[in-house]
Amino acid sequence: MTVASEHDRDLGDPNDVSDEQDVVVSRRSMLRRVGLGAVAVVVAGAGVASYRVYDNGVLDAGSGEPYDPWLHWRDDPGPAGTVAAAILAANPHNSQSWTFAVASSRVDVYADPTRRTGTLDPLLREQHIGLGCALENLVLAAAARGYDPTVALMPTTSDPTHVATVELAAGEPQSSSLYDAIGDRHSNRGPYTDSGVSDELLAALTAPMAGLDGVEVRWFTTDADKAALGDLLVEATEAIVADAQQSSDSFEWFRNNRDDIDRHMDGLTLDAQGLDQLTLTMAKILPATSRSAGDQFWLTQTRTVHTRTAAAYGIVTVVDTDDPVQRLDGGRLTQRIHLAATSSGLALQYMNQITERIDRERTTGTAATFAPRLERLLARPGRQPLATFRIGFPARVARRSPRRPLAEVTR
Amino acid sequence: MTIRRNTIRQNTIRQNTSSPNTSQRLAARLGLAGAILGMLAGLTQMAIGTRIPDWAGAKDDTIALGALTIVLSAIAALAATRLRTPEPLPVAASVAVVIAFAVPAVLCFTTVGRLWYLPGTMLLVACGSTPAAGDTRDLLAVVGANWARGLVSLLGAFVVLMAVSATPISTLVLGVGGGLVVMAAPWVSTQTRPVVVVAMLMAALPFAGVTWWSIASPLVALLAPTIGITTLRRTPVRLERHQHQP
Numbered sequence: 001m002t003v004a005s006e007h008d009r010d011l012g013d014p015n016d017v018s019d020e021q022d023v024v025v026s027r028r029s030m031l032r033r034v035g036l037g038a039v040a041v042v043v044a045g046a047g048v049a050s051y052r053v054y055d056n057g058v059l060d061a062g063s064g065e066p067y068d069p070w071l072h073w074r075d076d077p078g079p080a081g082t083v084a085a086a087i088l089a090a091n092p093h094n095s096q097s098w099t100f101a102v103a104s105s106r107v108d109v110y111a112d113p114t115r116r117t118g119t120l121d122p123l124l125r126e127q128h129i130g131l132g133c134a135l136e137n138l139v140l141a142a143a144a145r146g147y148d149p150t151v152a153l154m155p156t157t158s159d160p161t162h163v164a165t166v167e168l169a170a171g172e173p174q175s176s177s178l179y180d181a182i183g184d185r186h187s188n189r190g191p192y193t194d195s196g197v198s199d200e201l202l203a204a205l206t207a208p209m210a211g212l213d214g215v216e217v218r219w220f221t222t223d224a225d226k227a228a229l230g231d232l233l234v235e236a237t238e239a240i241v242a243d244a245q246q247s248s249d250s251f252e253w254f255r256n257n258r259d260d261i262d263r264h265m266d267g268l269t270l271d272a273q274g275l276d277q278l279t280l281t282m283a284k285i286l287p288a289t290s291r292s293a294g295d296q297f298w299l300t301q302t303r304t305v306h307t308r309t310a311a312a313y314g315i316v317t318v319v320d321t322d323d324p325v326q327r328l329d330g331g332r333l334t335q336r337i338h339l340a341a342t343s344s345g346l347a348l349q350y351m352n353q354i355t356e357r358i359d360r361e362r363t364t365g366t367a368a369t370f371a372p373r374l375e376r377l378l379a380r381p382g383r384q385p386l387a388t389f390r391i392g393f394p395a396r397v398a399r400r401s402p403r404r405p406l407a408e409v410t411r
Numbered sequence: 412m413t414i415r416r417n418t419i420r421q422n423t424i425r426q427n428t429s430s431p432n433t434s435q436r437l438a439a440r441l442g443l444a445g446a447i448l449g450m451l452a453g454l455t456q457m458a459i460g461t462r463i464p465d466w467a468g469a470k471d472d473t474i475a476l477g478a479l480t481i482v483l484s485a486i487a488a489l490a491a492t493r494l495r496t497p498e499p500l501p502v503a504a505s506v507a508v509v510i511a512f513a514v515p516a517v518l519c520f521t522t523v524g525r526l527w528y529l530p531g532t533m534l535l536v537a538c539g540s541t542p543a544a545g546d547t548r549d550l551l552a553v554v555g556a557n558w559a560r561g562l563v564s565l566l567g568a569f570v571v572l573m574a575v576s577a578t579p580i581s582t583l584v585l586g587v588g589g590g591l592v593v594m595a596a597p598w599v600s601t602q603t604r605p606v607v608v609v610a611m612l613m614a615a616l617p618f619a620g621v622t623w624w625s626i627a628s629p630l631v632a633l634l635a636p637t638i639g640i641t642t643l644r645r646t647p648v649r650l651e652r653h654q655h656q657p
Binding site: 036039040042043046047049050051052053054055057058059060063064065259262263277278280281282285 | 464469470471521558559562565566569570572573574575576577578582622624625626627628630631634638
């Protein structure tokens with residue numbers, strides 16, 4: 001079959017063209033054109049994908065300025081170096097709600113009221129836990145740098161944002177496995193393997209509790225216990241997703257693309273979601289997800305990955321969760337557990353959906369639906385649940401989360 | 412079976428002008444003005460980009476992106492000066508000018524944000540005016556004959572684009588080098604066809620291998636040699652013409 005067209009005539013020798021001339025192009029030529037057109041469409045698709053790879057940092061995930069603090073936290077031998085370690089601590093939604101005042105022999109730790117997570121943490125429970133985590137890193141880094149740190153919690157009665165003062169007296173350098181794990185500790189939101197965590201190993205994680213009287217950990221290791229807590233976690237996640245304000249406040253801390261990460265250097269990222277490589281790349285190449293799509297993804301992950309593959313859960317308990325000092329101590333303990341877990345090759349992820357709903361219900365005056373159920377599961381009269389996490393051996397390596405540089409968090 | 416279509420058209424009366432036509436003058440002026448504004452945008456980005464984040468696209472590295480904008484704008488400026496000739500440009504030169512306008516016009520929207528809105532628009536208009544200045548049919552003929560080669564070069568450019576953001580540096584070098592080879596391969600002598608195909612494979616595959624999870628780089632590595640083979644014909648793509656058989 002041959003096909004003629006006006007355009008074909010345009011491509012030929014003008015001498016061959018007459019007013020009434022038919023120009024015939026072979027079927028082969030036509031098919032070739034159609035093929036090239038189709039290929040052009042595929043190439044255009046490859047172009048879009050390539051641009052997304054470039055623009056969303058698919059090939060340089062976990063590097064660049066937002067991730068530099070993970071590389072340089074050991075560099076400074078002085079007090080500023082202790083802050084470099086502190087900012088790598090776990091904290092709620094990676095909001096990094098902290099500032100530090102650094103002097104030659106003292107570091108003051110402050111809460112940053114501009115970086116709260118809204119209705120997810122209306123009573124500032126998580127903020128204080130995160131500050132406790134940072135404080136623990138700071139103390140470990142101080143000891144490793146040859147200081148003898150002395151911690152005073154909530155030292156200024158008139159200033160509730162002043163959460164700690166750490167005096168740095170001269171001492172002997174004391175490194176530790178916990179200190180060495182600071183740069184490798186990341187929240188692992190991926191699947192965990194089938195391997196169980198022995199009671200001995202769990203006990204070893206909570207062994208370093210010196211100076212943290214009043215804080216305990218309740219482990220959930222039996223299948224029945226894990227299933228009951230897992231169900232409650234899924235229900236709490238559903239409740240957060242159904243609560244438009246909590247959902248919005250959560251979404252506000254999600255950084256969907258590399259530009260946002262570079263700009264804010266905080267928040268939760270796709271890299272930190274524990275996805276496999278191909279799924280992660282697809283998520284970065286495709287358009288950014290909406291809040292509702294993100295919520296559904298989170299709910300599905302909670303149901304099918306987080307609760308399904310947890311080898312054990314831990315709940316940190318205190319006597320009074322409204323007491324900032326106990327919250328800070330609870331944060332210090334959770335950080336120690338996380339560092340010890342990292343040293344032992346274990347993965348850990350905080351799962352605070354239940355306590356977020358408990359605090360939400362308290363502040364909105366609605367009937368308490370989660371608090372009594374969690375207390376029953378806890379079965380520790382006189383103690384209150386402060387923070388929940390799951391633990392296990394990781395199926396995937398956890399990735400870094402962005403951090404603001406020291407200059408932005410020091411006064 | 413033959414499908415025939417009778418066409419009635421006058422032979423084209425080709426312009427035989429000794430001075431550039433209106434479109435070419437317009438393209439030259441718009442291109443030059445857009446390029447100069449583009450360079451100013453790049454300078455602004457470098458100087459005060461961190462203080463005008465919204466206008467500068469809230470970019471993290473304002474210095475490098477500003478410098479890149481200046482370089483690309485300078486290329487557009489050179490292309491604009493090439494248009495300022497007393498005679499219409501040859502087809503090949505027109506294609507080069509179009510590319511020199513189009514690449515900065517599109518790319519710099521991502522480097523300096525809103526600062527590029529005006530120069531980018533001017534360059535795009537200049538880009539559109541350039542083909543109109545010459546014989547459009549000749550231009551289309553050249554583009555049509557080299558369409559596949561252009562696609563392969565475009566794929567090479569995609570590899571370079573991906574590679575410039577890659578870490579570690581060895582991956583970056585591998586990707587940029589391979590991408591440049593892929594870009595150049597379709598345009599070398601057709602007498603060395605096997606060598607060219609092998610070179611294209613050698614250039615695209617290693618980068619695709621070390622960045623397999625990116626999806627895009629394996630796709631490009633697959634497409635480039637596949638399309639590239641079709642371009643490496645000993646004779647140029649030619650349309651067959653037949654006299655109408657009653």
